[in-house]
Amino acid sequence: xxxxxxAAKPKVTIIEAISKAYQDAFAEDPKVITLGEDLADPExxxxxxxxxxxxxxxxxxxxxxTPISEQAIMxxxxxxxxxxxxxxxxxxxxxxxxxxxxMIVNHAAKLRFMSGGQTSVPIVVxxxxxxxxxxxxxxxxxxxxxxxxxxxxxVCTPSTPEDAxxxxxxxxxxxxxxxxxxxxxxxxxxxxxxxxxxxxRVPLGQAAVQRxxxxxxxxxxxxxxxxxxxxxxxxxxxxxxxxxxDLRTIAPWDRDTVLASxxxxxxxxxxxxxxxxxxxxxxxxxxxxxxxxxxLKKPVKRLGGAYSAVPYSRPLENAYAPDGxxxxxxxxxxxx
Amino acid sequence: xxxxxxVADSAVLRSIYERAALLKANDERARKVILSGQIAxxxxxxxxxxxxxxxxxxxxxxxDTICTIYRGIHDMLGKGFPLNELWAELIGRTTGxxxxxxxxxxxTYPPKGIMVTTxxxxxxxxxxxxxxxxxxxxxxxxVSVCTFGDGASNIGAVHEAMNLAAVWKLPTIxxxxxxxxxxxxxxxxxxxxxxxxxxxEGYGIPGVRVDGNDPEAMYxxxxxxxxxxxxxxxxxxxxxxxxxxxxxxFGDDDSYIPKEQKAAAMEADPxxxxxxRLIADRIATEEELAAxxxxxxxxxxxxxxxxxxxxxxxxxxxxxxxxxQEIAA
Ligand SMILES: Cc1ncc(C[n+]2csc(CCOP(=O)(O)OP(=O)(O)O)c2C)c(N)n1
Numbered sequence: 001x002x003x004x005x006x007a008a009k010p011k012v013t014i015i016e017a018i019s020k021a022y023q024d025a026f027a028e029d030p031k032v033i034t035l036g037e038d039l040a041d042p043e044x045x046x047x048x049x050x051x052x053x054x055x056x057x058x059x060x061x062x063x064x065x066t067p068i069s070e071q072a073i074m075x076x077x078x079x080x081x082x083x084x085x086x087x088x089x090x091x092x093x094x095x096x097x098x099x100x101x102x103m104i105v106n107h108a109a110k111l112r113f114m115s116g117g118q119t120s121v122p123i124v125v126x127x128x129x130x131x132x133x134x135x136x137x138x139x140x141x142x143x144x145x146x147x148x149x150x151x152x153x154x155v156c157t158p159s160t161p162e163d164a165x166x167x168x169x170x171x172x173x174x175x176x177x178x179x180x181x182x183x184x185x186x187x188x189x190x191x192x193x194x195x196x197x198x199x200x201r202v203p204l205g206q207a208a209v210q211r212x213x214x215x216x217x218x219x220x221x222x223x224x225x226x227x228x229x230x231x232x233x234x235x236x237x238x239x240x241x242x243x244x245x246d247l248r249t250i251a252p253w254d255r256d257t258v259l260a261s262x263x264x265x266x267x268x269x270x271x272x273x274x275x276x277x278x279x280x281x282x283x284x285x286x287x288x289x290x291x292x293x294x295x296l297k298k299p300v301k302r303l304g305g306a307y308s309a310v311p312y313s314r315p316l317e318n319a320y321a322p323d324g325x326x327x328x329x330x331x332x333x334x335x336x
Numbered sequence: 337x338x339x340x341x342x343v344a345d346s347a348v349l350r351s352i353y354e355r356a357a358l359l360k361a362n363d364e365r366a367r368k369v370i371l372s373g374q375i376a377x378x379x380x381x382x383x384x385x386x387x388x389x390x391x392x393x394x395x396x397x398x399x400d401t402i403c404t405i406y407r408g409i410h411d412m413l414g415k416g417f418p419l420n421e422l423w424a425e426l427i428g429r430t431t432g433x434x435x436x437x438x439x440x441x442x443x444t445y446p447p448k449g450i451m452v453t454t455x456x457x458x459x460x461x462x463x464x465x466x467x468x469x470x471x472x473x474x475x476x477x478x479v480s481v482c483t484f485g486d487g488a489s490n491i492g493a494v495h496e497a498m499n500l501a502a503v504w505k506l507p508t509i510x511x512x513x514x515x516x517x518x519x520x521x522x523x524x525x526x527x528x529x530x531x532x533x534x535x536x537e538g539y540g541i542p543g544v545r546v547d548g549n550d551p552e553a554m555y556x557x558x559x560x561x562x563x564x565x566x567x568x569x570x571x572x573x574x575x576x577x578x579x580x581x582x583x584x585x586f587g588d589d590d591s592y593i594p595k596e597q598k599a600a601a602m603e604a605d606p607x608x609x610x611x612x613r614l615i616a617d618r619i620a621t622e623e624e625l626a627a628x629x630x631x632x633x634x635x636x637x638x639x640x641x642x643x644x645x646x647x648x649x650x651x652x653x654x655x656x657x658x659x660x661q662e663i664a665a
Contacts, residue, residue: 043520044592067490067526068457068518095456099491134428135378136439138455307663308654312439313428314376319651 011190017161018126018182019050021168022088024198026058032172033062033080035073036090036126040065047092048128048187070096074103077123082111086172087123094129094181095138108177109152124171125179130223130273131317132185137309140184142222142274147179148251148283154204156249157181159225161193163248166202174204183223207254209261213243215335217261219284220271221247224322228271231327240335250280255287262288266297267334273321276304298334303327342559344552346619348394352551353610353620354628355390359410360607361632362419366409366426369640370586377426377440380407384581387606388513388548389414391555392481395562396449401467403452403460403482406441407580411483416448419639429646436649437657457518458491460484461510465497468506468571479507479565486575487518489532498573502539507565509558510573513548515580520592533575541571548576549606581605 025032034051038044043065045052055063066073070091077089091097097104108121131140147155154176158164164182171178202208210225211232218228225246232242243261247253262268268288270281285300303322311317344352363383369375385407393414396402404411412422417433425432426440433445441455452463464482471478488494489512501508512532516523524530536543542564546557554576561572579601583590590598614620655663 038520042525047519065521065526067521068487069490069492071492099456099458099493133378134376134439136441136455137437138441306654308658309437311437311649311654312434312442313436313649315648316428316436316651316654319654 009192009194012161012193012195013188013190014158014161014164014182015048015050015187017164017195018168019052020195021165021172022051022054023057025169025172026054026062028198029086030062031084032086032088033064034088034090035064035066035076037066037068037073037092039063039090046090048184051090070099071103074100074108074125077125078103078108078111078121081121081123082119088172089123089125091125091127093139094127094143095141097125097127097143097179104147104153104177104179105150109150112176113152120175121177122175123177124168125177126168126182127179128182128184128187130183130185131310131321134312134314134317136312140310142181142272142305144179144181144250145274145278145280148280152177153251154178154249155181155251156204157183157222158248159222159246161191162196162200163202163208163246165196166200167204167248170201170204173201178204181222186223186226189226202248204249205252205254206248207257208246208248209243209257210246211242211244213241213265215241215265216267216269216331217243217245217258217265218269218271218327218331219245219247219258219281221250222273224271224273224327227322227324227327231324231331234324234328235331235335238332240331242331253280253284258284259288259291262292263295266295268296269301269303269327269330269334271303271322271327272305274305275307276302277307279304301330301334303330342556342563344555346617348555349551349610350614350619352387352390352394352555353607353614353625355393355414356386356607356610357625357629358632359386359390359413361629362409362413362636365636365640367582367586375427379440379586380584381582381586382407382410382580384601384605385513385515385548385578386410387551387554387610388511388576388578389483391551391558392511394555395559396481397478398448399476399478400562401449401451401464401478401480403454403464403467403480404450405453405457405460405484405488406455407485408453408483409440409443412443412445412450412453415450417443417445417450419635420642421445423636423639423643424646427643427646428648429643430649430653431643431646435653435657437653458484458488458493461488461494461497462500464508464510465501465504465506468501468508468565469504471507472504477507477566479509479562481509481511483511483513485518486512486514486516486523486527486532487521488512489535490527495535498536498539498541498571501571502541505568505570507568508571509561509565510571511558512573512575513578514575515578517580517584517593519584531575533573536573541573543573543575545575545577548578549604551606551610
């Protein structure tokens with residue numbers, strides 16, 4: 001157990017933390033606004049009910065349901081941000097960001113630079129994804145590497161309720177566009193954490209060492225960090241001491257924390273649910289190679305999604321991404 | 337073209353009913369096996385919308401193509417998707433039409449012209465244009481149908497597609513199934529103008545709002561659109577008014593649908609209404625229709641049995657179908 005989880009803390013869920021972050025941000029800053037499909041109360045408060053109650057409390061000027069029009073949603077968020085507002089644009093599922101890609105990649109990411117700093121786009125794009133529901137090829141992709149490859153947008157994703165709160169609040173405060181990715185299948189997993197107070201922030205770009213260890217470093221994020229924590233506990237029983245680093249922010253990522261740990265253990269495994277090939281792990285592995293060549297005891301290992309669309313059939317979906325067993329096997333292999 | 341040309345005669349009405357009975361029975365069975373826990377899958381019920389695809393199936397040929405959406409099993413069955421390949425795909429088995437890789441939201445069956453099923457709202461429309469263009473290039477009079485919901489009419493892609501189809505005079509038929517809801521959002525609230533057919537005017541193409549639950553009205557509107565397309569006169573936008581009886585997807589709490597609205601729609605259930613009409617007009621007897629329905633149940637039983645007896649795919653199958661060439665292990 002890590003320091004953060006040790007004490008017997010109340011069980012809370014990531015979804016509760018995100019809802020509270022909305023409540024607090026809306027209460028504290030009248031410039032915070034939100035828009036997206038079905039998110040106001042007459043439409044049920046969002047498919048995951050995260051914004052339930054928000055439009056009733058803060059009014060339907062600030063909390064707007066939209067037509068199914070992702071480009072229009074993203075454009076409106078960008079425009080309002082240019083005029084001093086702090087919009088949170090909800091794109092229901094990460095695959096639907098593809099419909100708004102021009103707005104995000106050509107505009108949100110670049111307006112500050114192209115205007116020589118005269119304009120800025122302090123928006124948050126909140127979006128959900130993750131396999132596990134048998135929804136097949138168009139509803140659960142992890143596309144973080146696309147955004148991480150786009151200078152001008154920050155990308156983050158939490159794996160604990162505290163981080164969900166702290167990262168979302170930091171993303172709202174941030175002067176630049178942030179893609180905030182949530183893993184849907186673990187939304188309602190109760191975890192032993194406290195719901196943070198309204199001052200809590202997790203600075204963007206700062207990783208968390210969630211388990212300390214000396215033999216193996218795992219660099220990961222999102223649902224895979226949850227699996228890695230459990231695998232680290234199992235590995236400890238087998239006498240292997242694993243350090244688990246949750247990046248939390250994928251772009252810009254915390255090189256110092258990762259390199260310090262890699263230098264200490266000399267054995268690094270990078271795990272993400274996204275397709276392994278050309279994934280965020282490739283960048284991390286390359287930097288470790290550039291900086292620590294010679295200090296490594298084993299080649300860096302990467303675990304990631306298979307090179308295919310997410311398949312529908314249960315046994316295929318189960319085999320598609322890393323799981324606790326494959327992470328544990330990788331730990332044992334690299335430690336041997 | 338005189339509208340009178342496109343009248344559903346008794347034989348057509350009866351055939352439309354037989355298709356609708358299959359669609360209705362298949363939806364009822366799908367919900368039943370999910371509810372009982374026998375089969376787990378994501379499922380978007382189309383119950384209440386059966387007449388639209390039953391008419392389309394009646395008018396279209398096998399070589400005509402269709403691009404449909406996640407809520408599209410009715411469209412596919414109307415177009416002739418075989419039950420065995422359908423159910424095996426729903427259950428994720430290798431004998432499914434997509435070898436278990438696509439699943440309920442991506443069912444595909446080219447032998448019957450069922451070319452694309454998308455889970456992305458609005459994306460059926462632009463692709464249908466390419467199929468229509470190919471028909472034009474081939475010198476064929478086949479047509480290309482895309483279906484989408486009322487919510488999808490607010491996606492840019494649908495508008496780009498209608499404009500392109502108009503400019504190129506493509507044989508594309510845009511079939512909007514307006515079931516009055518997009519997830520939890522009402523049509524009235526999020527669709528400016530409160531009329532989708534009218535939008536065709538902006539593109540200079542015919543736009544027709546039709547009662548999609550009325551087999552005769554639906555038949556004459558759709559058959560006319562198809563005839564126009566086959567004759568090289570270009571695209572048509574049809575807004576087919578209908579209603580979905582259940583929530584957005586299976587398990588959705590549908591309490592946002594006003595009770596009276598739902599009750600009235602179910603009261604006017606178009607499938608039993610057509611059945612009653614066939615009997616009242618002596619187009620078919622009670623016994624004949626009961627026999628048709630019994631046979632449908634038997635066919636569905638057989639398809640589910642076949643599916644459950646079929647093998648699951650193996651993880652190694654992920655290396656195939658990404659490209660024409662397999663991915664190295
Ligand atoms: C681009 C995109 N945005 C959002 C969604 C999520 N979504 C799936 S179905 C749906 C509602 C669509 O409503 P409508 O077009 O009316 O079709 P219906 O489901 O009523 O048949 C939404 C918002 C999606 N699949 N794709």
